Amino acid sequence: MPSIVKPVATHPSLQRNELGFTVRDYEGGMSTLCAGCGHDSITAAIVRALWELAVPPHMLAKMSGIGCSSKTPAYFVSGAHGFNSAHGRMPAITSGAAAANRTLTYIGVSGDGDSLSIGLGQLCHAIRRNVPMLYVIENNGVYGLTKGQFSASADIDSKSKRGEPNRMAPIDPVTLALNLGATFVARSFSGDKEQLVPILKAAFVHRGFALVDVISPCVTFNDHSSSTKSYLYTRKHKVEATESNFVPKAQEIVAHISPNGHGANVTMHDGSVVRFTSLPANYDPTDRTRVMDYLQQHTGTGEVVTGLLYVNPSVPDMHEMNKTPDIALTEVPFEKLCPGAEVLDKLQEDWR
Amino acid sequence: MKLLPFPLGSIPGSEAGSARGPDKAQEAWPKRPGRTRALKPTDVRDPNYFHRVVDCQWACPAHTNVPEYIRLIAQGRYGDAYMINRESNVFPAILGRTCDRPCEPACRRGRLPEPGGDSQPVAICRLKRVAADLRGDISHRLPPVPAKKNGKRVACIGAGPASLTVANDLLPFGYEIVMFEKYDKPGGLMRSNIPSFRLPEQVLNDEVAMILDRGVEIRYNSPINSLKELLAQKFDSIFAGTGAPRGKDLELPGRQEAAARIHIGIDWLQSIAFGHIDSIGERVLIIGVGNTAMDCCRSSCRLGGKDIRVMARRPRGFFKASPWELDDAEEEGVQIVVNHAPKRFIVENGKLAGMEFERVEWDAGARKSTTIDTVTIPCDDVILAIGQDNAFPWIERDLGIEFDKWGLPVVNETTYESTRPGVYFGGDAAFGPKNIIWAVEHGHQAAISIDNYCHKLPVGERPPATMNLVSQKMGISEWSYSNDYNPSHRQKMKHVDLVERFKKLNVEVELGFSAEQTAREVERCLNCDIETVFAEKRCIECDACIDVCPVQCLTITRNGEEEDLRGRLSAPAVNLDQLLYVSAALPQTSRVMVKDEDVCVHCGLCAERCPTAAWDMQKFELFISYAGEETCNKQHESVPA
Ligand SMILES: Cc1cc2nc3c(=O)[nH]c(=O)nc-3n(C[C@H](O)[C@H](O)[C@H](O)COP(=O)(O)OP(=O)(O)OC[C@H]3O[C@@H](n4cnc5c(N)ncnc54)[C@H](O)[C@@H]3O)c2cc1C
Ligand SMILES: Cc1ncc(C[n+]2csc(CCOP(=O)(O)OP(=O)(O)O)c2C)c(N)n1
Ligand code: SF4
Ligand code: SF4
Ligand code: SF4
Ligand code: SF4
Ligand SMILES: [Mg+2]
Numbered sequence: 001m002p003s004i005v006k007p008v009a010t011h012p013s014l015q016r017n018e019l020g021f022t023v024r025d026y027e028g029g030m031s032t033l034c035a036g037c038g039h040d041s042i043t044a045a046i047v048r049a050l051w052e053l054a055v056p057p058h059m060l061a062k063m064s065g066i067g068c069s070s071k072t073p074a075y076f077v078s079g080a081h082g083f084n085s086a087h088g089r090m091p092a093i094t095s096g097a098a099a100a101n102r103t104l105t106y107i108g109v110s111g112d113g114d115s116l117s118i119g120l121g122q123l124c125h126a127i128r129r130n131v132p133m134l135y136v137i138e139n140n141g142v143y144g145l146t147k148g149q150f151s152a153s154a155d156i157d158s159k160s161k162r163g164e165p166n167r168m169a170p171i172d173p174v175t176l177a178l179n180l181g182a183t184f185v186a187r188s189f190s191g192d193k194e195q196l197v198p199i200l201k202a203a204f205v206h207r208g209f210a211l212v213d214v215i216s217p218c219v220t221f222n223d224h225s226s227s228t229k230s231y232l233y234t235r236k237h238k239v240e241a242t243e244s245n246f247v248p249k250a251q252e253i254v255a256h257i258s259p260n261g262h263g264a265n266v267t268m269h270d271g272s273v274v275r276f277t278s279l280p281a282n283y284d285p286t287d288r289t290r291v292m293d294y295l296q297q298h299t300g301t302g303e304v305v306t307g308l309l310y311v312n313p314s315v316p317d318m319h320e321m322n323k324t325p326d327i328a329l330t331e332v333p334f335e336k337l338c339p340g341a342e343v344l345d346k347l348q349e350d351w352r
Numbered sequence: 353m354k355l356l357p358f359p360l361g362s363i364p365g366s367e368a369g370s371a372r373g374p375d376k377a378q379e380a381w382p383k384r385p386g387r388t389r390a391l392k393p394t395d396v397r398d399p400n401y402f403h404r405v406v407d408c409q410w411a412c413p414a415h416t417n418v419p420e421y422i423r424l425i426a427q428g429r430y431g432d433a434y435m436i437n438r439e440s441n442v443f444p445a446i447l448g449r450t451c452d453r454p455c456e457p458a459c460r461r462g463r464l465p466e467p468g469g470d471s472q473p474v475a476i477c478r479l480k481r482v483a484a485d486l487r488g489d490i491s492h493r494l495p496p497v498p499a500k501k502n503g504k505r506v507a508c509i510g511a512g513p514a515s516l517t518v519a520n521d522l523l524p525f526g527y528e529i530v531m532f533e534k535y536d537k538p539g540g541l542m543r544s545n546i547p548s549f550r551l552p553e554q555v556l557n558d559e560v561a562m563i564l565d566r567g568v569e570i571r572y573n574s575p576i577n578s579l580k581e582l583l584a585q586k587f588d589s590i591f592a593g594t595g596a597p598r599g600k601d602l603e604l605p606g607r608q609e610a611a612a613r614i615h616i617g618i619d620w621l622q623s624i625a626f627g628h629i630d631s632i633g634e635r636v637l638i639i640g641v642g643n644t645a646m647d648c649c650r651s652s653c654r655l656g657g658k659d660i661r662v663m664a665r666r667p668r669g670f671f672k673a674s675p676w677e678l679d680d681a682e683e684e685g686v687q688i689v690v691n692h693a694p695k696r697f698i699v700e701n702g703k704l705a706g707m708e709f710e711r712v713e714w715d716a717g718a719r720k721s722t723t724i725d726t727v728t729i730p731c732d733d734v735i736l737a738i739g740q741d742n743a744f745p746w747i748e749r750d751l752g753i754e755f756d757k758w759g760l761p762v763v764n765e766t767t768y769e770s771t772r773p774g775v776y777f778g779g780d781a782a783f784g785p786k787n788i789i790w791a792v793e794h795g796h797q798a799a800i801s802i803d804n805y806c807h808k809l810p811v812g813e814r815p816p817a818t819m820n821l822v823s824q825k826m827g828i829s830e831w832s833y834s835n836d837y838n839p840s841h842r843q844k845m846k847h848v849d850l851v852e853r854f855k856k857l858n859v860e861v862e863l864g865f866s867a868e869q870t871a872r873e874v875e876r877c878l879n880c881d882i883e884t885v886f887a888e889k890r891c892i893e894c895d896a897c898i899d900v901c902p903v904q905c906l907t908i909t910r911n912g913e914e915e916d917l918r919g920r921l922s923a924p925a926v927n928l929d930q931l932l933y934v935s936a937a938l939p940q941t942s943r944v945m946v947k948d949e950d951v952c953v954h955c956g957l958c959a960e961r962c963p964t965a966a967w968d969m970q971k972f973e974l975f976i977s978y979a980g981e982e983t984c985n986k987q988h989e990s991v992p993a
Contacts, residue, residue, distance in 0.1 A: 004829050004960055007837030007902045009464050009953045011923045012471075014904075024902075036894040036963025044899035191893060219894065219963045231892050235940050 006030055017054040026051045028075040033068055038190035038216030038231075039138045043075045045193045046107065046136070049200035050077060053248075061097060061104045065090040065119060068145045069111035069138035069216070088119025091126035091135070095318070098131050101328040102319055105204060106133035113143040116152035116171045123173075127180045130208035132317045134200065137173050137211070138190075140218035141229035148221025159226035172299075177211045178292050178310060184210035185291075185310040189234050190217065192306075199308050201246040207269035208317035215304060234304055241294065242285060242307030243278040269313045276308075285311055390911035391944075393936040396885060399819040402972040404931060405949050406880045408476055411458035413793040414440040415976055418455060418476055419881040423833065425483055426874040431490050433483035438490075440976065442517050442563075442792050445555045448481030449862065450546055452674065452787040460880050463927060463951055464903075472842035474877045475865075482870050484555075495524040497566045502526030504806040507587040509576050511560075512540020513788050514779025515593035517795025520563045522802065525980035529568045530587070534575040535626075538564060540595055541780075542788065544622040547647050548858035549654065579747045579775075589774050589802045592761075593795070594746075596780040600739040602639060606697030610704035610734075614697065617644045617737035624651055624857070633732020634658040637707055639694055642672035645737035649686045652735070654857050661687045661729070663694065663709065670718045680861065684850065693721070698728060706730035740785045760784060767811045768798040774805055799979035815977035821970040824882055825959070831969060833882050835956040837902075838875035879954045883972045886945055888935040890966035893943070897958035897967055898922065905952045911937070911944045925950040 006027070014022045026047045031040050050060065057079030064070035066087035073082050081104065085093040090108050098106055115123050115137050126135065141154040153173070154166040177185045184206040188196040196214065203210035215234050217223045223230045228237075249271040264276045266286060276285060284290050291310045298305050318324075329337065396402060404410050408418040417436050424433035437444035441451075456462070459473030466472065504527050508515035511533035519529045537543055538560050542551065564570055576582055582590060599616035601607075607614065613633070617640070623629040636657040638649045641664040652660045662681070664671060667690050671678065682688065692709040699705060708728050712721040742760055747753055752772040754762040761770050763777045770777055778794030780786060801811040824832045846863045853859045865873065898906045904923035911917070914932065918925065925948050933947040959967040 003834075003836035003955075004957065005836065006900065006957065007953050007955050008467060008839055009837050009902055009951075009955075011903045011951055012463060012465050012926045013924060014465075031900075031961075034963065035961045036892065036896045038894065040899055040961075041895045044895070191895060193895070217894070219892075223892070231894060232940055235893075 004030060017051055019054045019056060021051065021054070021057075023047060023051040025079075026057065026077050028073075028078045031072075031075045033071065033075075034218075034220045036219040037068065037144075038140060038214075038218070039069050039072050040075070041190040041193065042109075042136065042138055042196070042214050042216055043072050045190075045196045045200060046109075047076050048193065048197050049204060052197070053201055053204055055105055055204070059104055061094075061101075061106050063090050063094045063097065063106060063108040063133075065110055065114040066145070067111035067114045067143070068218075069109055069140075070114055071145075072109050072138070073107075088114055088117070088122055090114070091119065091122035091131070094133050095126055095129060095131045098133060098318065099324065099329070101330045102132070102324065103328045103331075106131075107204070108133055108135045110135065110137050111144070112137060112139045112141065112151040112153040112173075113145075116173060120152075120171070124176075124180055127177055127182045127209055127211070130183060130315060130317045130321065132206075132208055132319065134203045134206075134210050134212065136200075137213045138216040139173070139213055139229070140216050140222055141227065142218050142222045144218045144221060148218070153229075155228045158228040159224075161221050161224055163226070173211065173213045174305075174309065175292070175295055175299075178288060178295070181315075182211050182310070183208045183312045183315045184308075186211070186308040187213045187215070187304070187306045189215045189238055189304070189306060191231060191235065192238070195240065195243075195306065198244060198246040202244070202268065202272075202274045202308060202311070205246075205268050205270050205272050206311070207313050208315060215306075228302075237302055238304045238306055239298070240278075240307050241280060241298075241305045242276055242283070242309060244285075244308045245275045245277060247273040247275050266311050266313065268311075274308060274311060285309065288312070389913045391914060391917060391932070391934040393888075393944075394931070394933045396821070396883070396933070397819075399817045399974055401931070402819070402821075402881070402883050403817075403974050404929075405883060405952075406972065406974075407458045407460045407930075408455035408474075408880070409974070412440070412455045413790050414442075414796065415974065416440045416455070417881070417974070418474075419877055419879050420973075421483060422474070422476075422479055422874050422877040423879070425479055425870065426834070430483050430486035431488050431493070434487035434490055435493055437480055437483060440796075441789060442520055442795075443513060443559045443788065444480050445484035445559050446542060446551060447788060448477060448479075448484045449551050449555070450542070451477050451480070451789055453477045454789075460878055460951070460953075461876055464953065466841060467839055469841050475842055475845075475873050478843075478845060478865055479870070479873060481862075482865050485864055491562070494562060494566065497523045498526045500526060501528050504528065504588040505530065505586075506802055506806075507532065507582060507585070507590045508593060509582075509591065510534070510540060510593040510595060510779075510781070511538035511564075511570065512593050512595050512779055512791065513542060514595075514781070514791040514795045514798075515540075515591060516560060516563050517792045518591045518593070518778070518799045518802065519568050521796060521799035521979040523563070523566055523568070525803065527806075531564075531568050531570045532574045532576050532582075533570065533572050536572045538570065538572075540593075541618075544625045545618055545644070545647065547621065547624070547651050549650070549853065549861050550647070552858065552860050575746070577746050579751060579753075583751065588806050589776065591776045591778065591798055591802065592781050593777075593779045593791070594744075594781045596740040596742045596785040598741040598743045599736065600741060602694065602736050602738060604694060604696050606699045606704075609699040609702060610697045613704040613732060614734045614736065617648045617735050618740060620735055621647055621651060624655070629655070631656050635731040636660045636733045636735065637729060637731045638662045638735045638737055640664075640737035640739070641666075641688065642737060642739070643674060643677055644740075645735075646673050646677040646681050648735045648737050649681050650684055651857075652733075653684050653686065654854055657733075659687075660685070661689050663692045663707075663729075664688060664690045665693050665712070666718050667691060667714055680847075683847070684853075691721075692727070693723075695726065697734065698730075704731070704734065707734060740780070742781060742784060744781075758784075766797070766814065767801040768794055769801055769805075769811055773811075776801055796978055800977075803979040815981070817977060818975045820973045820975070821883065821885060822973070824956075824969045824971055825965075829960060831882075831956050831960075833879050833969075833971075834875065835879070835882075835954065835969075836875070837878075837953055837955060838872070840872045840876055842876065843869040843873045881972045882954050882956070882969050884933070884947060884952065884954075884956075884958060885968050885970045886933065886935050886947070887966050887968070888938055888945060890964040891935075891938050891940075891945060892964055892966075893938055893940050894963060896961040896963065900957045900961045901952075902955065902957070903951045903953055905948050905950075906958060907946045907948075908938065908941075908943050909946060910942075917946060921946065921948055923948070927951075 060080035062073035462473035779791035
């Protein structure tokens with residue numbers, strides 16, 4: 001019988017992480033996306049990052065909106081929690097979930113349509129709030145799910161599959177996030193897991209909101225020769241502005257080698273370190289203005305600037321800003337959370 | 353936490369890529385200086401490449417197309433499955449019970465971890481028996497033997513599997529075969545030594561008759577006592593398939609005095625087979641722990657032995673017997689006694705009373721032993737099963753046939769020709785005792801040589817093997833083979849119960865697989881002949897295949913030397929005998945697609961998830977040439993999987 005179920009067979013030397021799980025234990029259902037979709041590679045990178053970080057599957061919450069990209073949480077970590085929200089509403093739902101249960105690790109997976117059109121306002125406020133989450137934009141320049149209309153990230157003059165040019169200026173999620181005060185901003189490419197996986201790992205441990213914009217070609221509607229979000233275009237124009245490794249907390253940090261340009265170590269809130277092995281001259285990944293300057297200089301060149309571009313682990317996240325209790329609200333007994341009308345009456349009485 | 357090396361280097365390789373279809377306008381990827389000793393693209397048109405991926409077929413001395421016959425069994429096409437077998441191994445029913453099965457330790461399934469159990473190969477041999485038992489009448493499918501002969505006469509000495517194979521291969525081409533057999537029945541050791549509780553006489557008779565009844569002139573009770581005389585009879589060619597007929601003796605004190613109760617294993621088994629012996633004492637010691645010893649101890653169980661011990665010099669793990677034969681013997685109550693070195697036969701009142709052994713201790717590799725003490729074990733009979741020797745008293749030494757220092761004829765390993773052109777050796781007679789499947793393969797090869805020799809062609813000119821690759825794609829998510837991975841464990845053979853099986857000497861112990869067992873076991877086969885074939889020009893390096901592969905077979909990386917490249921694979925190979933499949937430079941980045949063939953489960957998901965059909969699943973079929981066949985045009989029925 002023909003089957004498209006992934007065999008349970010594994011490689012004989014498959015390794016286990018410190019929880020005893022293999023990378024296969026972080027997989028989800030079989031993808032129903034088009035074969036060759038960049039989104040599937042990002043899924044594989046997320047699986048990899050979570051396995052390497054040994055995140056317990058039941059401590060993960062996968063959040064998404066609507067779109068091919070928003071379908072992908074079904075394809076990783078079957079054992080995690082998840083919420084598939086209305087179009088563009090994932091940031092609000094995640095803010096609420098994070099407020100209620102701060103013990104979980106949150107990943108939101110969205111598309112350029114879901115985040116930059118209908119959900120743009122939601123995205124902006126999640127950034128402002130510094131909601132502790134990894135926010136992945138699987139950016140293909142089109143609305144894949146609805147058959148390839150231009151999205152707000154499409155470049156001027158890039159053409160649709162039928163040859164129609166795009167006339168409107170794009171919204172760049174990276175510059176947008178920097179402007180709004182985001183504390184972790186990166187861009188990568190679905191076809192480069194060597195770069196993407198360490199960025200995702202750092203983003204997962206980041207104190208607050210981590211935005212990772214991943215160019216993720218839509219093979220069906222936007223991988224043609226006049227697209228600026230195709231595999232070939234991205235490969236040809238991708239510039240690795242920064243090169244970084246993620247060094248987990250317990251691991252010793254070896255003196256960094258910087259083959260071209262200078263390097264830097266940024267210690268994250270939990271004690272792990274992002275080790276930049278290569279940075280452009282005069283570039284400081286913790287200095288927002290310089291990063292914005294650098295990006296400014298590269299706009300309009302056609303280059304796709306990638307890397308972990310900006311990180312600031314010193315800004316308080318949503319919980320710290322709002323002085324929420326250390327204990328997750330989900331752990332507070334019901335009677336205490338909702339002490340009843342009498343207690344409320346008494347409280348109001350006190351303020352009279 | 354140790355991390356696996358991550359596969360994807362984003363470093364562009366050396367050569368400029370050829371632009372893919374509509375994107376020709378885009379310039380080539382930036383160049384890097386040329387790299388030395390990068391791996392060359394794999395040539396999948398070399399028949400050996402994919403043959404090697406089909407582990408079982410590669411390991412089988414006769415290269416039986418195992419996955420094909422397993423699929424045919426799955427479809428209930430037992431006759432077809434039998435014919436596929438018969439073409440390469442000639443005796444499927446016999447081998448389905450007795451084969452040494454070198455294919456099974458090689459089977460890919462045995463390298464894959466099974467959830468909650470040991471890794472176990474597919475029960476290839478048992479499935480062969482299923483095909484044979486259920487085949488129905490296939491007599492009309494045997495290659496026809498022409499009434500008009502080709503005028504060439506070939507003498508085969510001995511009627512064992514080697515000679516029978518030579519006859520099988522040459523008959524259809526009009527050869528006259530005259531077979532000389534010392535005894536009054538054909539089959540060689542398959543009849544005289546393999547006990548009927550493992551190989552029923554009827555099964556042996558059937559498959560031998562399939563050859564002899566098609567026109568072999570067989571002369572029983574006709575030992576060849578002089579090769580010179582046979583040569584004088586002007587045969588066009590002579591094949592010696594006389595086996596290794598002499599059992600080794602053990603010259604220890606007491607051997608002569610106790611001779612009446614000391615038996616040479618292979619002679620003793622033959623006496624049972626020919627009805628000359630029907631009993632043995634209650635206490636039996638078997639010296640040696642090879643497969644002959646297993647047949648001796650189990651035969652003793654059936655002839656009145658009660659306390660039967662197989663005395664081994666070395667510890668477990670160093671025995672020559674196949675593990676399944678040891679299991680079967682122990683199931684029948686035989687004791688395997690390790691670390692006992694025989695010292696002398698104890699004779700009392702002119703009769704065998706027991707044997708003295710040194711108890712020994714071995715070093716880790718069981719190379720050096722030290723004696724602990726001496727023990728005596730009383731017994732009524734001793735059976736010596738310590739090996740076989742060749743003997744060629746019937747070959748005069750002045751015929752131009754050279755012998756080596758071990759008394760074996762000097763035989764060419766490819767052509768099986770002796771140092772006298774026209775005289776060939778095969779089976780146990782060629783290189784000492786082996787097994788049936790090797791005897792068959794020697795027979796095939798010798799037949800090719802004889803055919804060449806009779807046609808005045810150089811015997812070294814071997815017909816090449818050819819191959820075919822056919823896509824198995826039927827439609828979206830539809831493959832013509834069962835690509836599903838079945839997690840069932842290997843099916844256990846059921847045996848006749850212990851009381852029943854000892855009632856008669858010839859009760860076949862193994863019951864064969866039930867229909868349910870067969871249905872499960874066939875699905876365990878991974879179809880290693882359905883190959884992943886790569887077309888680099890189509891690849892857009894989207895990683896879909898790499899991400900979906902359940903066993904991390906695939907990597908896109910820059911080319912390099914093999915060792916370096918192996919270090920960059922998604923997962924390290926466990927078995928280095930399997931090769932790397934390396935593509936030419938990929939169009940976008942000039943990196944290469946590398947596939948480690950080691951543990952691919954042939955699930956087809958890489959091809960299923962590839963947007964450009966750069967990967968395809970194609971059925972590999974190897975066409976082996978036999979004697980007399982026009983090379984290349986040999987096409988046996990190709991079956992959709
Ligand atoms: C006890 C025992 C158990 C075995 N079990 C297995 C098993 O389970 N599976 C397996 O694969 N292999 C087994 N083998 C090995 C296998 O039987 C032999 O390797 C195989 O039969 C060799 O085939 P052959 O054609 O070379 O010679 P043989 O089978 O030995 O046949 C040689 C024939 O030549 C005849 N002959 C000899 N000299 C002359 C002469 N001068 N003139 C005329 N005729 C002559 C003999 O009578 C005999 O019939 C076993 C061997 C033994 C001893
Ligand atoms: C409220 C609402 N408006 C519009 C749609 C139609 N719709 C479905 S998916 C989608 C855009 C998806 O684009 P993107 O987020 O980029 O995802 P992709 O499929 O490209 O990964 C739209 C507009 C909808 N489902 N709901
Ligand atoms: S339509 Fe595009 S984005 Fe959606 S699954 Fe297909 S390739 Fe991916
Ligand atoms: S799995 Fe099947 S095809 Fe592969 S080696 Fe084993 S028996 Fe042969
Ligand atoms: S067929 Fe393809 S996907 Fe399946 S195991 Fe082999 S290489 Fe991997
Ligand atoms: S899925 Fe196909 S196109 Fe994509 S990397 Fe694999 S072979 Fe290349
Ligand atoms: Mg999109």
